[in-house]
Amino acid sequence: MDDPLVIGDRQYNSRLITGTGGATNLAVLERALKASGTELTTVSIRRVDTAGGTGVLEVLERLGIDPLPNTAGCRTAAEAVLTARMAREALGTSWVKLEVVADDRTLLPDPVELLEAAATLIDDGFTVLPYTNDDPVLALRLEELGCAAVMPLGSPIGTGLGIRNPHNIELIVARANVPVILDAGIGTASDATLVMELGCSAVLLATAVTRATDPEAMATAMRHGVIAGRLAHGAGRVPQRFWAQASSPPR
Amino acid sequence: MFIQVNGSERDVPDGATVTEMLAALGVPARGVAVAVDGTVIARTNHDQTVVPDGADVEVLTAVQGG
Numbered sequence: 001m002d003d004p005l006v007i008g009d010r011q012y013n014s015r016l017i018t019g020t021g022g023a024t025n026l027a028v029l030e031r032a033l034k035a036s037g038t039e040l041t042t043v044s045i046r047r048v049d050t051a052g053g054t055g056v057l058e059v060l061e062r063l064g065i066d067p068l069p070n071t072a073g074c075r076t077a078a079e080a081v082l083t084a085r086m087a088r089e090a091l092g093t094s095w096v097k098l099e100v101v102a103d104d105r106t107l108l109p110d111p112v113e114l115l116e117a118a119a120t121l122i123d124d125g126f127t128v129l130p131y132t133n134d135d136p137v138l139a140l141r142l143e144e145l146g147c148a149a150v151m152p153l154g155s156p157i158g159t160g161l162g163i164r165n166p167h168n169i170e171l172i173v174a175r176a177n178v179p180v181i182l183d184a185g186i187g188t189a190s191d192a193t194l195v196m197e198l199g200c201s202a203v204l205l206a207t208a209v210t211r212a213t214d215p216e217a218m219a220t221a222m223r224h225g226v227i228a229g230r231l232a233h234g235a236g237r238v239p240q241r242f243w244a245q246a247s248s249p250p251r
Numbered sequence: 252m253f254i255q256v257n258g259s260e261r262d263v264p265d266g267a268t269v270t271e272m273l274a275a276l277g278v279p280a281r282g283v284a285v286a287v288d289g290t291v292i293a294r295t296n297h298d299q300t301v302v303p304d305g306a307d308v309e310v311l312t313a314v315q316g317g
Contacts, residue, residue, distance in 0.1 A: 019317040029315065044316025047257040047309065048278055054314045057282050070317040085291045086311045090284035092294070097317060206317060 005202050007179055008127045008148040012039045016226045017181065019206025020056055023215065030059045032209050036219035042068045042097050045087045070097040077117035084121055096121065098130040107157040111138050122146040131183050136171040149178050151204060155185030158207045162191040166198055173199040189225035196229025252304040269297040283312045
């Protein structure tokens with residue numbers, strides 16, 4: 001299937017982007033990442049402890065997966081910009097998943113701080129993938145600033161509530177000229193399928209896999225779910241009808 | 252000299268560069284980023300940048316997340 005995901009100057013065969021948070025250990029994470037078929041995976045940037053590295057980069061390197069540093073935990077544009085600049089030096093990548101959240105209970109993006117951070121980082125040469133609300137207007141503003149993709153939430157981070165406003169996601173897709181990557185809220189494989197059926201270019205998920213009872217099996221399910229939704233989106237579904245329509249000949 | 256590293260006081264050689272400081276702290280240079288007194292030090296400048304006495308240093312790396 002030659003249907004690559006194109007973001008900025010990169011191409012990926014997989015339309016599933018994963019996170020690394022929540023896995024109980026690195027061995028579980030490695031098996032899940034491998035099963036997911038992902039080629040791009042988020043990591044967070046934190047203070048080193050006395051033991052040095054955490055081993056997560058080595059796992060990604062072994063699997064040939066590109067790291068996508070995030071700015072998780074940042075509340076202000078200034079914090080996010082500093083974290084992105086540190087990530088660029090630590091990982092040697094100018095790609096960043098820009099995350100600026102408003103508070104700890106909702107973890108919803110703060111649109112004002114997000115726009116400011118995106119503008120600063122784009123000026124500084126970053127490839128910015130912003131985690132944003134399911135707000136079609138904000139998505140457009142982020143694209144106009146020069147973001148390489150827009151990443152609206154399906155529902156709040158870690159809730160597994162799925163896609164709470166499918167119509168907003170469709171509105172975002174309908175006007176976007178950059179990839180729309182649904183980020184956050186995925187609970188199970190059918191959610192990932194729905195996202196792709198709505199016309200999104202990719203899905204970003206972490207918790208749904210890493211905190212599943214069997215992360216490796218759920219990662220496999222997500223891989224298939226994304227592929228199924230992508231194919232269905234392009235296949236031209238039948239119209240929904242109120243009354244039955246026989247699929248066998250009358251006699 | 253004494254500097255603050257990630258909020259803890261540490262003793263490193265006087266006049267150490269960022270590269271020498273990381274070695275003294277036992278932190279692998281690969282996969283880490285360093286800020287000195289709030290300024291991110293580009294990786295290409297680690298060998299030349301001298302850490303001032305009493306500096307407030309942050310050393311960050313990638314961890315599981317997101």
